[in-house]
Amino acid sequence: MDLEKQEQSAKLKDLGNQELKKNDFNGAIKFYTEAIQVYPTAILYSNRAQAQIKIENYGLAIDDAKKAIELDKNYLKAYYRRAVAFSAILEYKKALADVKIVLSRAPSDKHAQTLENRLVKIINQIKFERAIAVADKGSPISTLDLESFGIEKSYEGPELEIKQVDKKISVVMTQEYISNMVALFKKGANLPKKHAFAIVAAANEVFKAQPSLVEIGLKRDSTADKELQLDTVEKITVCGDTHGQFYDVMNLFKRFGKVGPSHTYLFNGDFVDRGSWSCEVALLLYCLKLLYPQNMYINRGNHETNDMNKVYGFEDECKHKYNEKLFLCFSESFNSLPYASLIGQEYLVMHGGLFSSDDVTVDDIRKINRFRSSQPPKEGIEMELLWTDPQYDNGRSASKRGIGMQFGPDVTAKFCENNNLKAVIRSHEVRMGGYEIEHDGKLITVFSAPNYCDAQGNLGAVIDLTLDNGEYKYDCRTFTHVEHPNIPPMNYTKNNLGF
Incomplete structure (x- = not known):
């Protein structure tokens, strides 16, 4: 037998x-x-x-x-x-x-x-x-002296108007600059270091001014004091993980529309690491934020952290393409990113998921002081916003990742009821179809890195939110991967640990 x-x-x-x-x-x-x-x-x-x-x-x-x-x-x-x-x-x-x-x-x-x-x-x-x-707790961005930077002789792109007043750096961003930058990236070239530092520093100033929970909505009657109503916007598109897949990000904008006064985008974390164009993706998103501050939003993901960047490629990519100082400035800017966004007071968007306690509310996210430490805590609601995952069964259980925990349909239903939400939108996990509607329709996972790591064969997806007779409706739309130069994932990392 x-x-x-x-x-x-x-x-x-x-x-x-x-x-x-x-x-x-x-x-x-x-x-x-x-x-x-x-x-x-x-x-x-x-x-x-x-x-x-x-x-x-x-x-x-x-x-x-x-x-x-x-x-x-x-x-x-x-x-x-x-x-x-x-x-x-x-x-x-x-x-x-x-x-x-x-x-x-x-x-x-x-x-x-x-x-x-x-x-x-x-x-x-x-x-x-x-x-x-212990000895060096200063801000890398505050030590920048851009006046001392020259422009590399090999650079053939447009000028970037940079202003530095009392250590605060701003830039005058234009669509022409972004278009030329994209063309430069497609040639395999880099921005001048002066430009790259200025873009990261200027974007950091914009992120710092945002609350830990960003509240936006399409134009309709709202009693929410903190919600920014986007008067001219017809659609908000939520994107999941993009993980340095620059060519797929460009295809995403080509398929679903450009950022602009009538079209707002929210990128829900994990835009760096894994893919070998993380610098290009990050600089593109930051430039779009500078050009359209009310039409481009970025939540923090678990990969916008030093520990993950050290292992999954972004730190080494920055060092290879620019230098270590730029990585440190990116790291500071990641700490300024909001943890979550609330759309129309009805859809909460965070990278990971819900919480180990039913007592956590949307107002607790509003109260997060993300500047109290240079990296997210290893426990508490900040960690859970970045790391947790859904499960099919009710209740909570240990994480299949080994970090955070998992939450069931009953947890999601109770959270939505307690906070008057229609649904929670999150990312953080590959879905072969690009997205998945889970937990009786109250949880939607969206993942925007098609053929993740050149290996998974999955679709990518985005979620479009629009108004229909004053009510929000959403539409999940999928896309396939596109060809890219023959550079493998994590091409620059020196700490490939076998996975």
Whole structure:
């Protein structure tokens, strides 16, 4: 009987392996799960852990690797995959401990050697940065002296009018400048450093002036004191993660309309990291914010943070294309980004999701002091706004990511009822169709990076919000990826930790 089960399980494992090779990671997980149910083995749990890593379910990957180790303490792939998953959630010391186990038994393992070297480097870098942070708590932007910057001789683009008064920097942004900048980026060139610094610094001033909860709406009767009614706007488009996929962002604007007085956009976080054009995406969005301050809004995502940028590519990309100082200025500007937006007092938009307590209200988001620390707290509503995910079952549970938690339809329904909301819009997760309407229609996930990381094969999507007889209605619209130069995701990162 056991032999029959082993043979059946092995056939299902082979099907899972085929799906894994095709980058159908959910399909692979399905077959591995069926195989485990028939006859569990360390290899099956470890293979499923690998598939979970590919779709960023790092918490589930850690659980699977642990089960594999429990079944076979000598199965080294499980230790390695758990190390990779720990690295992805920034648990570097735990990851290093697992890698050392691999190397103690297989000292010539090249993958483990590489991961150990990178983990040691990043742990030491963090120690160094913490040590100097005590002495240097100043603002990188406030130390800029743009008068001392020259313009690189290779630059052939338009001039940018820059003003610096009492350490505050502003620019005169034009559509001509943005069009020429886009053309420059498509040639593979960079802005002059002086321009890049000025754009980030000027955008930071605009973000700092916004509240932690931005409240906007289309023109209609409203009793909300804090809502900015966009008189000339006919449509608000909400975009999810774009992750440095510059060419897909350009296609998004081509398909769904340009930013302007009649069309407002809200980008819901995670516009950097992973993709290899994060600088281009960030500078484009910042320029649009400067040109159309009431028609371009950006929420903070979990990837607009130093810890994530250090691992997922943005820091190294900034250093490669510009310099470390520009990354530090971007980091300061990320800390000025709002945590959430409220559209028409009816649709709350945040990157991650809802909260571990039913007592949290929209007013608590309004009260967030995002300038009390240089990075988001590791717990509390700020962390949850950036990190949490929905689940199908009622209640709350531990996160499949290993960070934050998950919330069910009952949590969403209660939050919407308590805050008089029609729905919550969030991003943070790949959806193969680009979006998903969840939790009885009260939660919508939108993801705007098609064929995420050149591997997932997913559609991208946006959500258009318009008025119909004075009532908001939404329309989820999808798009496919477009071709881009032959540069892989995370091309510039020096801290690729195996995922």
